[in-house]
Amino acid sequence: MAMAQAKPQRESDILLDIRDLEIKAAIYSPDEKPRDVTIVDGVSVQTKPRGESDILLDIRDLEIKATIYSPDEKPRDVTIVDGVSLTLKRGKVLGLIGESGAGKSTIGLSAMGYGRGGVRITGGEVFLNGRDILKAGVQGLRRLRGREVCYVAQSAAAAFNPAHPLMDQIVEAALMHGVASRAEAEKRAVALFKKLGLPDPDNIGKRYTHQVSGGQLQRVMTAMALCSEPDLIVFDEPTTALDVTTQIDVLAAIKDAIRDTGVAALYITHDLAVVAQVSDEIMVLRHGKMVEYGETRQIIEAPRMDYTKALVSVRSVEHEEKKPTDKPVLSVRNVTAAYPGGQIKVLQDVSVEVHPGQTLAIVGESGSGKSTLARVITGLLPPTFGSITFAGRTLPPKLADRGRNDLRELQMIYQMADVAMNPRQTVGTIIGRPLEFYFGMRGRERDARIAELLDEIEMGKGFIDRYPAELSGGQKQRVCIARALAAKPKLILCDEVTSALDPLVADGILKLLLRLQKIEDVAYLFITHDIATVRAIADSIAVMYRGEVVRYGSKTQVLTPPFDAYTDLLLSSVPEMELGWLEHAIKGRRMASAGH
C-alpha cells in the first residue's frame, strides 16, 4: 500500500527545488526557418537532502507533568517524563519499554499531542513530518490525529464504541480527514482484515464489539489504525491483555502489517521479549527518564546499564522441585461444575492433588476453568459432581455449610490487590482482622503479631498505620499475603497474584512466597497463565484447556517432551528474548490457537 498523499514538507527538507521548468532550443534546419523546440515542458523536481529527510518523528527534550490532587494536600505537579529525546525514521519501529509508571504510554501519546487526564506537555519539542505539533493548536492537532498518526490501545474491547458496528468506526477517521471515500475506505479495511488474518473479512465489519473476541478486536483496531494510511502508529501494549496463545498470532499479524505497509511505529510494552520481536530499536525507560537507547540486538544481547541487564535476565527465582508425599493436603476428585442456569460445563471431571508445603500450578488461557476450580474449592460454586478432601476431611460443597476452621485453613490471594483490600482501613486493621476473627487476639498481642507478619513480608511495622492507597502495587500484594498468612492456613489459593505486577516486582513476590512456604510449611495452589512463573515456583503442574485437565504431573514430567498438542502450543507461544523467535515459533506450530 503506497502513501497516496504527499505530506507538507518542512522548508529545510528540500535541497533542490525546481518549479515548472521550461527549456527550449533553437533548431536551424537547412530548408526551413530557425524554430524553437520545447525540450523540457513544465517539469518540477524536488530533492531531499540525504539522511535527514527520512526522519518522521523527532522528540527533543520532552518534559511532561501531571497535577496530582490528593485529599489532604494542596494540588502539586509531578514530573512524569523528564528530558526524553528520540528520533524515528520512516518505516522503522521503536520499542518503548519499562515498568508501570515509567512514562512510556505518556511519551507515546505525546507523539499525538495528547495528554491523558491532567497530563500536560510542559517542555520540549515534538516534530512530526517536520512540524512542531506542540505549536499546532487544537485544530492543527485534530487534523493530524487519525491522519498522520494513529493509536492502537491496550484494550481494544474498551476502545471500540459498543453502540456502533466496527466498520463505521474503522473508516471514520479516513472519512473525516477526507483521505478516502466510504467505498474506498471499506475496501481498504477488508483488505487489511485479510492481511491481519481475521476470519470472514467481508462481514466482520458489520459486527459489534461484543460479538468479536479480544484477540480479533486487537487486530481490528490495528486495521483501524492502518485504514487512513498514517505515517506513524502508536501501539500501546497491544498484546498485553491477551492470552499467550493469542498474543503470538496478533504479534505476527502486527509485524507483517508494519512491514508490508511501511508505516513507522512506536511500540509500547513492558515485555522485553515481545518488543524484541517487532522493533528495530529499543528505548528503556524508568521513572520518566531514559535508561538506555539502542539497536534491538544490542539491548537484548549486550545491555550496558544495570537496569536493562536486570530486565533481560529477569526470572532469577530458583526453586528445587519437591517429591509428592503420601498424604495430600487437598485432593479434588472428579469435579464437574456448571454455573447456575448454564448448560455448559465449565469444569469436566477435574482431579488434582496438592501436597503439604508444596505448590501446584494450574496453567491455561482465559476461559480454561482455572479460576472456576478455585471457586469450587472455596465453596463459592458447589460442584454438580465430585468431592473435595481437605486436611483429611471431606469439605461440604457449599461455603455456608463450612466451619470456621475450614475457612481459616484455606485462604486466598487475588490478582487485584487493590480491590481485595478496604481502602478505608489501615494495613494494621487489614492484617489484624483475621487475628481477631480466628484467634480472638486483642490489643498488644494482636499488634505484636501484626508487626511480626509485617517483618515476614519484608515491610516492617512502620507500615502499620498506612492506607492501601499509600502503597505500591507490590507492597499491596505483600499485605494481602500477610493477611492470608495471619490465619495460619494449610493451603493458600493464589489467583494470578503476580499478573498485574511489573516483572521485577513480581519476581520479588515469588521469592517471598517461596521463602514463606519454607517457614510456614504452607501449600499453594497457584493459578496463572504465565509459564515463566510456573517454572519458577511449581512442584507439580496441571495444564487446563476448556474445563479439562489435559496434562498433570510433577514439574519435570509436565515440562518434558513429548507434549500433547495443547501443551506444545502453550509452551511454544511464550515469547523468548531472542531475535527471530516469532517467525520460528509461528512456523513450528502444530495446533492453531483457539482463542482468536
Place this chain on the structure above:
Amino acid sequence: MGSPVLRLVAQRIALGILLLFAVSVLIFAGTQILPGDVAQSILGQSATPEALANLRKELGLNDPAIVRYFSWLGHLLTGDLGTALTTRQEISATLLPRLWKTLFLASWAAIVSIPLAIVLGLLAVRHRNGPIDKMISGFALASTSLPEFFIGYLLIYFFAVKLQWLPAISTVYDSMPFLDKLKAIVLPATTLVLVVLAHMMRMTRAAILNVMQSAYIETAELKGLSAFRIICKHAFPNAFAPIVVVVMLNLAFLVVGVVVVEVIFVYPGMGQYMVDHVAKRDVPVVQAAGLIFAAVYIGLNIVADIAAILSNPRLRHPK
C-alpha cells in the same frame, strides 16, 4: 430483531398490565377509606335518614367491597367507566374530552422541553465547567427550585397583568381555532417546561459526562474528531438509556402532575376535573381518573424500558 429482545419486551408489557391491576385494587381500596358519605353529600345536610338509606341502596353502596370491586372492574374492562354520582352523567363522556385537553397541554410542553433539555445538556457537556455550562445549570436549577404555582403566578403577573400579551386564564373549548388554543396554553405550557427542564437537562449532562470517561471516547479524540461529533456520535448513543428513562418520568409528570398548573390557569383538563370530584366525594369519577393517570404513568415507564432494551446493542445483536 432477535428473540431475546422480543421476550424482554413481552415481559415488560405483561408486567405493566399486572401492575395496572394491582393499582386498580389500590385505587379502589383508597377510595373506600375516603372520609364522608356520597349519599350525604348528594342530598345535603337536611336529608332524612330514609332518603339517605334509599339512595345508598340505589347506588349499590350497601354491597360488600369485594363485590363492588369486581363489578367496577368488569365494567372497566368493557370500556364502561361508570356514571358520575353527582351529575348522573356517563363519566367517559366528560372525562375523555378533558383527557385530550390535558394531553394537548402536556404534549406541547414535551415538544418544547425534551429537545431543549437534551440540546442544553449537550451544550453544557461541550463547554463543561465553563461559563456556558454554569449559566445553563444555574438557570435550570433556579427554575426547578421554584414551585410551579409560584412560577405560574409570576408568569401571569408579568405576561398577563403587566405586559398584557397573553391571557391569564387558559380557557380552551372545542370550536376554538388552533392558533388561539396555542396562545391560550402558552403560559401553562411554559410553566411546565420550566418545571421539568432542569431534571432532564442535568440527567443528560451527567449521563453523557459519565460516558465521556470511557476508553472509546479517547479513541475518538485520537482520531481527530471534533468535540461536537464525539459527544453526538460516540457519547450520546451510549447515554441514551438513562436519558430516556428521565425523559419518560418527566413526561409522566407532565400528564399526571399538571393538577396544580391546571388549577392556577383554570385550564379545563383532567387534573382539575379530578380535584373537583374529590371535593364532591364522587368516587367513580375519582377512581376512573386515578386509573387513567396510573395507566399513563405505567405506559410511559414501559416505553422507557423498551427504549432502553432496544438501545442496547448486546440485546439487539446477540452473539
